Amino acid sequence: MKIVAVTACPTGIAHTYMAAEQLEKTAKSLGHEIKVETQGAMGIEHELTVDVIRDADVAIFAADIEVEQRDRFDDKRIIEVSVQDAIKKPTAIFEKI
Amino acid sequence: MSSRPGTSSAVVSREYTFRCSLRNGLHARPATHLVEVASRYDSDISLTNQRTQAIADGKSLLSLVSIDLAESDECHVQIRGIDAEAALHAMCEFTRDVLPACDEPPLPAPVPNVAMVVPRALRDTTFYPGTPVCDGVGRGRVVLLDGFAFPTDLDTQASGSIEVELRRVEDVFAAVRAKLAASYEAVTDETERGVLKAHLSIVSDNSLRSKVTALVNSGSSAGDAINQISRYFIDLFQSSDNAVTRDRAVDVKDIAMQLLKELYGDQVQQGHVRLTTPSIVVAENLTPSQFQALDKQYLEGLILEHAGATSHAMILAAAHGIPTLTDVSDACVRLANVETVIVDANCSLVIPDVNHITEAHYQRVKQRDEQRQHRLERYVGCGVQTTDGQAFSISANVSTGIEVAKAHEQGADGVGLFRTELMYMDREDAPTEEELFTAYAETARVAGPHGVTLRTIDIGGDKPVAYLDLNPEENPFLGNRGVRLYRDKRDLFAAQLRAILRASAFGKLKLMVPMVSNVEEIRWVKSRIAETKQSLKAAGQAFDENLSIGIMVEVPSVVYQLRDLSHEVDFFSIGTNDLAQYFFAVDRGNERVTELCDTSHPAFLRFLKTIIDEAHRHGRPVSICGEMARSARMLPLLVGLGLDGISVAPSAILRLKALLSGLSAAECRRVADTALDATDPREVEVALQTYHAQGLAIQMSEPDLMLTDSHSHSKAAAIAEFVDALYVAGRTDAPEIIESAFWTREETCSTAVGHGFAIPHCKTDAITVNSFGVVRLADPIEWGDDSDTPVHCMVILAIRESDPDRTHMRVLAKLARKLMEDSFRSRIMAAGDRIDLLNCLAEELHLKS
Numbered sequence: 001m002k003i004v005a006v007t008a009c010p011t012g013i014a015h016t017y018m019a020a021e022q023l024e025k026t027a028k029s030l031g032h033e034i035k036v037e038t039q040g041a042m043g044i045e046h047e048l049t050v051d052v053i054r055d056a057d058v059a060i061f062a063a064d065i066e067v068e069q070r071d072r073f074d075d076k077r078i079i080e081v082s083v084q085d086a087i088k089k090p091t092a093i094f095e096k097i
Numbered sequence: 098m099s100s101r102p103g104t105s106s107a108v109v110s111r112e113y114t115f116r117c118s119l120r121n122g123l124h125a126r127p128a129t130h131l132v133e134v135a136s137r138y139d140s141d142i143s144l145t146n147q148r149t150q151a152i153a154d155g156k157s158l159l160s161l162v163s164i165d166l167a168e169s170d171e172c173h174v175q176i177r178g179i180d181a182e183a184a185l186h187a188m189c190e191f192t193r194d195v196l197p198a199c200d201e202p203p204l205p206a207p208v209p210n211v212a213m214v215v216p217r218a219l220r221d222t223t224f225y226p227g228t229p230v231c232d233g234v235g236r237g238r239v240v241l242l243d244g245f246a247f248p249t250d251l252d253t254q255a256s257g258s259i260e261v262e263l264r265r266v267e268d269v270f271a272a273v274r275a276k277l278a279a280s281y282e283a284v285t286d287e288t289e290r291g292v293l294k295a296h297l298s299i300v301s302d303n304s305l306r307s308k309v310t311a312l313v314n315s316g317s318s319a320g321d322a323i324n325q326i327s328r329y330f331i332d333l334f335q336s337s338d339n340a341v342t343r344d345r346a347v348d349v350k351d352i353a354m355q356l357l358k359e360l361y362g363d364q365v366q367q368g369h370v371r372l373t374t375p376s377i378v379v380a381e382n383l384t385p386s387q388f389q390a391l392d393k394q395y396l397e398g399l400i401l402e403h404a405g406a407t408s409h410a411m412i413l414a415a416a417h418g419i420p421t422l423t424d425v426s427d428a429c430v431r432l433a434n435v436e437t438v439i440v441d442a443n444c445s446l447v448i449p450d451v452n453h454i455t456e457a458h459y460q461r462v463k464q465r466d467e468q469r470q471h472r473l474e475r476y477v478g479c480g481v482q483t484t485d486g487q488a489f490s491i492s493a494n495v496s497t498g499i500e501v502a503k504a505h506e507q508g509a510d511g512v513g514l515f516r517t518e519l520m521y522m523d524r525e526d527a528p529t530e531e532e533l534f535t536a537y538a539e540t541a542r543v544a545g546p547h548g549v550t551l552r553t554i555d556i557g558g559d560k561p562v563a564y565l566d567l568n569p570e571e572n573p574f575l576g577n578r579g580v581r582l583y584r585d586k587r588d589l590f591a592a593q594l595r596a597i598l599r600a601s602a603f604g605k606l607k608l609m610v611p612m613v614s615n616v617e618e619i620r621w622v623k624s625r626i627a628e629t630k631q632s633l634k635a636a637g638q639a640f641d642e643n644l645s646i647g648i649m650v651e652v653p654s655v656v657y658q659l660r661d662l663s664h665e666v667d668f669f670s671i672g673t674n675d676l677a678q679y680f681f682a683v684d685r686g687n688e689r690v691t692e693l694c695d696t697s698h699p700a701f702l703r704f705l706k707t708i709i710d711e712a713h714r715h716g717r718p719v720s721i722c723g724e725m726a727r728s729a730r731m732l733p734l735l736v737g738l739g740l741d742g743i744s745v746a747p748s749a750i751l752r753l754k755a756l757l758s759g760l761s762a763a764e765c766r767r768v769a770d771t772a773l774d775a776t777d778p779r780e781v782e783v784a785l786q787t788y789h790a791q792g793l794a795i796q797m798s799e800p801d802l803m804l805t806d807s808h809s810h811s812k813a814a815a816i817a818e819f820v821d822a823l824y825v826a827g828r829t830d831a832p833e834i835i836e837s838a839f840w841t842r843e844e845t846c847s848t849a850v851g852h853g854f855a856i857p858h859c860k861t862d863a864i865t866v867n868s869f870g871v872v873r874l875a876d877p878i879e880w881g882d883d884s885d886t887p888v889h890c891m892v893i894l895a896i897r898e899s900d901p902d903r904t905h906m907r908v909l910a911k912l913a914r915k916l917m918e919d920s921f922r923s924r925i926m927a928a929g930d931r932i933d934l935l936n937c938l939a940e941e942l943h944l945k946s
Contacts, residue, residue: 010845013896013906014856014913021914041860041896042906064846087917088851 001097003027003034004048004076005060006067009083012040019062019086026090039068048072058097062086111176111185114147115192116169119199123166124341125158126523127199129298132158133525133563134191140178142188147171155188157304159349162342163333194569214833216444217813217840218458225431225447227422230406231415234462235377235398235440236451239432242380242387243368256318265319266309269359273352274300285536286499288416292385292409294523295345299352305330320360327353344408351384372396377438379428383410393417398440400428400447422447444833465821465832472825476508476754483736487762490742491750492547494722498536500747502543508751511547513670513744514609514722515540517593518554526564527589533596541604548605550670550744551597552649553590553622555579555611565589574678579612579649580622594629601641608644609670614652616661622646623665650719651675656708663715670744671708673723677701696725697782699775702738706773709739720744729756733788734781736762737769755827764788786902797905798938801826802870803931812881812888815872816840816857819893823868828895834863835895849880849888852922856913858894867896867905869912871925871934890925892916908942915941 009015027034142155492513493504557578726743838859877887
């Protein structure tokens with residue numbers, strides 16, 4: 001599957017990136033394609049474009065705060081989880097998709 | 098009897114109105130100057146505050162202060178007497194040209210370093226808040242100091258004879274005046290002298306005397322009269338809207354107590370106490386005399402209910418470094434039955450309950466302070482070089498003699514700038530050669546091997562030095578100041594030269610001349626020096642034959658005369674504050690344009706490079722003594738420009754030395770080259786940032802932040818241990834705030850990431866440099882949340898809130914990601930000592946090590 005994801009945590013310096021790392025590793029190990037946008041202390045990085053989002057099958061939000069520019073995902077099925085879940089139990093998330 | 102032409106013996110009346118433009122109103126200091134001017138004339142001079150209709154005698158300090166003339170108040174001046182015309186002229190000139198400049202406080206109000214956060218360990222402890230006056234932590238036995246209520250039980254029966262009572266008044270005033278004058282002569286500390294001077298002017302005040310005398314004439318005893326009139330002024334001052342005036346009420350009280358003590362001897366309860374063990378003195382308020390009388394050997398701290406932060410007693414406390422808190426409500430009552438108390442002026446807390454928790458906390462605080470001091474001490478008494486062996490001196494800028502000895506303790510390589518004008522200000526006459534010599538000789542004695550550079554007086558029309566009779570100028574900064582003044586004030590200058598030369602026999606001194614704009618000026622100065630040397634030699638007085646002479650580079654014209662000036666002087670010191678003003682044509686004090694005066698502007702940097710290169714070409718060292726040198730950010734630039742050193746405020750020295758020891762001169766030169774080529778300050782900033790980013794391994798972490806074998810047994814202890822490490826490493830001055838920030842994050846959501854690892858982190862400007870570290874726990878600890886495994890390793894991050902640094906953020910993001918990898922975690926656990934661990938991390942994160 002083609003997956004897009006956004007990670008966002010309050011302080012934006014650690015969990016955002018750990019969650020991104022976990023999602024990427026797990027997705028790849030399960031044979032999925034994934035692109036992860038991080039919303040952290042440096043702002044939005046690896047921003048997901050309209051095209052990329054359109055092509056994706058599903059979106060994952062691993063966030064403890066509001067995801068910025070959420071409206072990009074208006075037509076997408078979104079799986080919302082906490083940042084902790086993405087870090088500690090990423091495999092479970094992919095079972096949901 | 099002949100009358101001088103142009104005068105008449107008729108009584109004349111004159112009047113005019115002025116508007117008070119003093120931000121803090123007409124308080125004691127400007128009022129003193131006004132009194133000096135008014136007192137030169139026979140005429141009666143009265144000032145009426147148009148807003149309140151209160152009238153003051155222009156020759157009475159107390160009277161002037163009591164009419165509470167505030168900013169924007171209109172004041173009507175009435176002059177009546179034979180010399181009214183001359184008085185009018187002088188008063189007009191004074192209130193128009195001099196008065197507006199009299200606004201700075203004479204004694205620096207204490208500026209403590211405050212955390213303003215309750216330490217986590219003390220969360221559940223009882224404490225009372227206060228306002229810090231001087232930082233530090235003090236612990237001791239509570240000693241309550243009685244208020245100085247006016248004595249009510251004195252035998253104040255009038256003797257029955259008005260003459261006798263008047264005589265008593267005279268004697269008592271004279272006695273107190275004499276005592277104060279004697280103290281004033283004996284004391285060398287400038288802060289104490291300032292207080293004594295203020296007291297002298299109160300005891301000499303016209304209005305105080307005349308009012309007391311009037312009461313006595315109407316039948317009161319001397320004691321009663323003094324009592325009543327003092328209370329009158331005290332009440333008047335205390336009800337002022339002006340905080341500075343309110344603080345002076347205590348000074349009047351102090352004088353009143355001294356007068357009454359003179360009159361009644363031991364019957365007067367003075368509010369003094371003898372300290373015999375380490376004590377914390379608790380009182381409602383404190384007069385300067387009461388403070389001075391306290392044995393400093395046992396005075397560990399002060400707690401006041403309502404002493405004003407700028408009152409003289411508080412200023413003295415700060416000057417003596419006594420941890421002090423004021424505004425502690427009802428302190429006397431609340432601490433009446435407490436035996437031991439702790440004054441934590443760093444966190445603004447009074448701890449009345451000293452138990453094992455507080456003991457443990459302050460033990461920890463003491464330990465980390467000692468460790469921090471120890472770490473910095475390696476720089477005391479020795480110069481520092483860059484990593485590639487370039488020497489760069491860091492000296493101190495001081496204004497008083499006591500700061501000189503302290504400067505060495507604070508790591509200074511000598512004193513690069515001793516501002517001598519302080520001894521000339523706030524007095525009625527010039528200091529004598531002897532006075533100056535005493536001060537300079539003492540300075541020379543403690544000068545150390547690097548010496549003290551005395552800058553000859555740097556005064557101009559902007560500073561009110563009454564006895565110099567300086568004509569007010571339209572543009573004092575472009576006027577008769579610094580060296581330009583010396584020709585007119587030959588005796589003044591001669592006295593200073595003699596004092597400096599004589600003092601040079603006692604230690605290493607250097608002489609530096611301000612405001613030089615051409616070669617001829619310095620040649621003139623050197624001739625005067627030569628004359629002085631001759632005269633001293635003839636009198637058989639010793640001096641340093643090879644006294645080093647230098648000039649301030651602050652007038653731009655000097656920059657293109659460096660070749661010729663190099664033949665005349667031994668060194669150059671760039672006064673960047675004034676040089677930049679003249680360079681950019683900006684008045685730094687003018688808010689509208691001050692931004693244009695940017696010392697990091699490439700044009701100014703090129704200007705500096707010109708100066709440095711030219712001076713070096715002619716074999717003369719150059720340093721900077723302006724504010725730009727103080728900035729840690731600019732240090733690589735200054736080193737890269739080729740300066741031989743800088744002179745800064747003492748408190749900045751150790752930090753700068755630590756920074757310097759990690760710089761590479763070659764890289765600094767590269768940064769400087771880029772900056773010199775820039776078009777605007779922003780490009781300079783980018784160059785600096787890039788430089789700092791390249792030193793990542795050094796900047797973001799260090800061996801002392803790799804706590805490889807921690808024996809902390811709880812999350813709280815482990816975090817505290819790391820916070821202390823940050824503090825000792827100089828990466829924060831407010832450990833309480835950092836600790837609090839870590840906990841804020843902990844309470845938001847768990848920082849455990851599984852596999853026995855946790856990543857506590859925080860975002861706060863209390864950390865001076867974005868940092869990370871590792872705490873490897875000898876015994877795993879409970880993380881206290883729903884997490885599965887106990888934690889045996891913490892990777893801790895602390896980042897700044899403002900000026901986010903992308904390069905640093907990238908490193909931290911990478912670090913966070915790597916923590917998700919088994920192999921990375923294993924490497925962290927397997928690394929040997931601190932250095933190994935740091936190297937391992939540097940490698941994994943691609944940092945330059």
